[in-house]
Amino acid sequence: MDEDFGKLPVTAVVTRRIQEMIRSGEFPPDSKLPSQRVLSERLGVSRASLREALLTLETLGLIRTLPARGTFVAGERTRAPKAGQNWRHDARHSITEVFQTRLVIESEMCRLAAPEMTDAALTALEAAARTFEEAWRNGDLLAHVEADLAFHSQIADACPNGMLRLFYRSIHDVLTESQRVPIPNTEVSRMETSIAEHHAILAALRARDATEAARAMRTHIGNTAAIAGARLVQDGEADGA
Known part of the structure; x- marks a missing residue:
């Protein structure tokens, strides 16, 4: 090679x-x-x-x-699997369980990280968000997912709660897979929204607005979960609605 x-x-x-x-x-x-x-x-x-x-x-x-x-x-005769069918951790955790966990953990880590953000951390997040967008537009799915992982991981690293950081790292393999799974079923319009969601998270973190940062992360994870085939119950919804 x-x-x-x-x-x-x-x-x-x-x-x-x-x-x-x-x-x-x-x-x-x-x-x-x-x-x-x-x-x-x-x-x-x-x-x-x-x-x-x-x-x-x-x-x-x-x-x-x-x-x-x-x-x-993959092509016209060999299409990508439907949402959720390409999840390979079912023996351990369902895709819904993983996104439920991400919704709780990442929104809280984002809330705690907001007032702690340094200029260096924000610069790194901006670079990850830029690569996330550019790689998608260039069709480099591997670089796209790596930038997505970097964006979320950098927020986790900025969280001052060491126990949450440790837990986040301990489930790295399923987190990685959960960020790959939605890709085959992501329409262009949804990806444009996902790019905008990353920028909304970044803007809230830049403003050190903990409440808005957590809200933006919850919105992003909830929308991504739907593409991956996971149905999450958000605030104000009744279970099974």
Whole structure:
């Protein structure tokens, strides 16, 4: 693998490499990918690293594995799964449970972080929000999700409650997956709204407005949950309404 990806983990490198093969047309829409044995040899990585990369790409909706047929690039004949069908942590937590937890934890962390925001932290958040938007417009879904993770993680890092920070880090794997899952079902109009929601969170944090920061985060997570197939009960709603 000749690209210079710095010190990224092997799985992240191979995931990016396959994404670029898809974006460049080397693997066109609806085409079948080589077998895992062939592809792992071609990329010079282990089968285990390749399988993890393929799972990530499938969660993002770039590829689809069909039983007894193989793995295909998503296209007109091979569409991405419906919302919630690409969640791979069901044995541990449902997608709804994860978003319910995010709604509680992240809105509170955002509220607590608001008065503590430094100029350096705000600059980092602005950079993450900018990359989040630019990567989406460029079709780089991996960079888009990484920027989304960075945005949310930087807010968590600014939270002065050490126990909340520790808990947030302890569920990093399911948080990461929950931010990938909505991608295949996200329409352009929804992504434009998501970009605006990030800017609303950032504006509230810049104003050190704890109440508005928490509200903006709740709105963002609630809207994202709906795209991911999770139904959250928000303030003022009756359960089952």
